[in-house]
Amino acid sequence: MLHHNANHASRSLRRSVLAAIALSLPMIAGVAQASPLSMPAPLTFSAGPLGKLDVQGIASGMAFYQDFPQGTAGIGAKNVGADITNGMVIIQKNTGALQFYIQAGAYSFPTLAAAIPSSTSNINDFGAMPVAYLKYAPSSDYSVEVGKLPTLIGAEGGFTYQNINIERGLLWDVEPIVSRGVQFNASKGPISASVSLNDGYYSNRYNVMSGLLSYAINGSNTVSFYAQGPLGKVRQPFTAAAYSAIGTSSDIYGVEYVYSSGPWMIEPYVQYMHTPKSVRLGIPHSFSNYGASLLADYSFTNTISLAGRVEYLGVGGKPGEMLNTPNTFYSSGVAGTLTDLPADSHAWSITLTPTYQNDGFFARADLSYVAASAPAGLGLSSFNNTTQLRGMLETGFMF
Numbered sequence: 001m002l003h004h005n006a007n008h009a010s011r012s013l014r015r016s017v018l019a020a021i022a023l024s025l026p027m028i029a030g031v032a033q034a035s036p037l038s039m040p041a042p043l044t045f046s047a048g049p050l051g052k053l054d055v056q057g058i059a060s061g062m063a064f065y066q067d068f069p070q071g072t073a074g075i076g077a078k079n080v081g082a083d084i085t086n087g088m089v090i091i092q093k094n095t096g097a098l099q100f101y102i103q104a105g106a107y108s109f110p111t112l113a114a115a116i117p118s119s120t121s122n123i124n125d126f127g128a129m130p131v132a133y134l135k136y137a138p139s140s141d142y143s144v145e146v147g148k149l150p151t152l153i154g155a156e157g158g159f160t161y162q163n164i165n166i167e168r169g170l171l172w173d174v175e176p177i178v179s180r181g182v183q184f185n186a187s188k189g190p191i192s193a194s195v196s197l198n199d200g201y202y203s204n205r206y207n208v209m210s211g212l213l214s215y216a217i218n219g220s221n222t223v224s225f226y227a228q229g230p231l232g233k234v235r236q237p238f239t240a241a242a243y244s245a246i247g248t249s250s251d252i253y254g255v256e257y258v259y260s261s262g263p264w265m266i267e268p269y270v271q272y273m274h275t276p277k278s279v280r281l282g283i284p285h286s287f288s289n290y291g292a293s294l295l296a297d298y299s300f301t302n303t304i305s306l307a308g309r310v311e312y313l314g315v316g317g318k319p320g321e322m323l324n325t326p327n328t329f330y331s332s333g334v335a336g337t338l339t340d341l342p343a344d345s346h347a348w349s350i351t352l353t354p355t356y357q358n359d360g361f362f363a364r365a366d367l368s369y370v371a372a373s374a375p376a377g378l379g380l381s382s383f384n385n386t387t388q389l390r391g392m393l394e395t396g397f398m399f
Contacts, residue, residue, distance in 0.1 A: 060396025076115035164307035287316030317343030
């Protein structure tokens with residue numbers, strides 16, 4: 001795939017003011033992300049003229065089994081393997097009018113129905129500093145951020161520790177993950193909004209607009225709408241590993257609802273994405289992706305929780321049709337449909353994730369199953385199989 005915290009009281013508070021405050025690891029104002037993992041309080045120290053800085057980090061790894069590997073080389077081609085999921089350090093200044101956030105290290109983006117990537121390949125996509133931005137916050141109701149920013153699109157975060165499941169889901173597979181640009185955040189009472197001018201799916205051309213609007217109905221219920229689309233001519237394919245011309249040229253819309261109260265967090269969302277025809281970009285026909293997801297998390301105790309996710313994704317396009325890019329077909333996945341699913345296919349998935357966390361230590365397991373209906377001769381892997389079972393273990397420490 002190329003593209004593309006917290007006890008329940010604090011998580012409920014964050015969701016009630018989605019674009020007014022940052023998460024406990026404040027990526028941006030305005031992102032709704034389900035997560036059972038609670039980061040310990042940061043280490044704070046004085047940095048002279050910079051003032052007080054907070055330092056946090058996470059070190060974790062995974063082991064996995066999959067019955068039909070989708071990769072053709074490296075870790076993705078293995079039935080059994082292991083890798084780093086997070087080797088991250090976060091340094092931030094979140095007081096005063098001028099603030100900043102830097103996140104650096106190794107990371108992995110394992111995703112359902114896609115080849116499991118190595119941490120090295122993901123660093124090739126977004127660098128060893130995937131998120132870094134300056135923030136001007138003259139008041140608690142208004143702020144501006146400039147730099148490498150997490151997306152406003154979707155319900156799941158990029159890094160494994162930000163989500164209730166280890167692997168990201170089918171809908172995440174068509175969403176941007178990090179974009180470079182500028183973002184404006186504002187809030188007034190129960191309403192909050194974020195608007196960003198950015199480079200979409202990492203095009204390095206700043207002509208994509210994205211936005212998130214949220215309304216906190218009460219302390220337990222929040223509804224949000226997000227959208228993204230290009231404002232001008234989309235850059236043709238070039239050598240940047242993370243860039244997707246198809247993603248950047250597409251319009252994407254979604255609606256989320258979040259319920260968070262007591263031991264429960266429930267978050268359904270629906271999403272639609274349309275890619276227009278473009279001879280210049282090698283897209284001979286327009287097509288659409290559309291899907292729905294239900295995320296839920298229940299805490300049995302302060303240390304044990306169980307998360308689940310059920311999804312459906314429909315993938316457009318015409319299988320086997322040659323694009324104008326050499327050796328690229330609609331049926332080949334990312335280049336043709338932005339996903340690793342074949343064109344003109346439908347897929348559903350179910351994932352269960354029990355989690356144990358005690359202070360900074362955590363351990364959890366994913367059991368996921370994906371089933372797809374695909375055109376004749378095509379499937380989820382080189383074996384043309386239409387189902388895939390994965391088991392994954394992740395453990396590590398946070399400070």
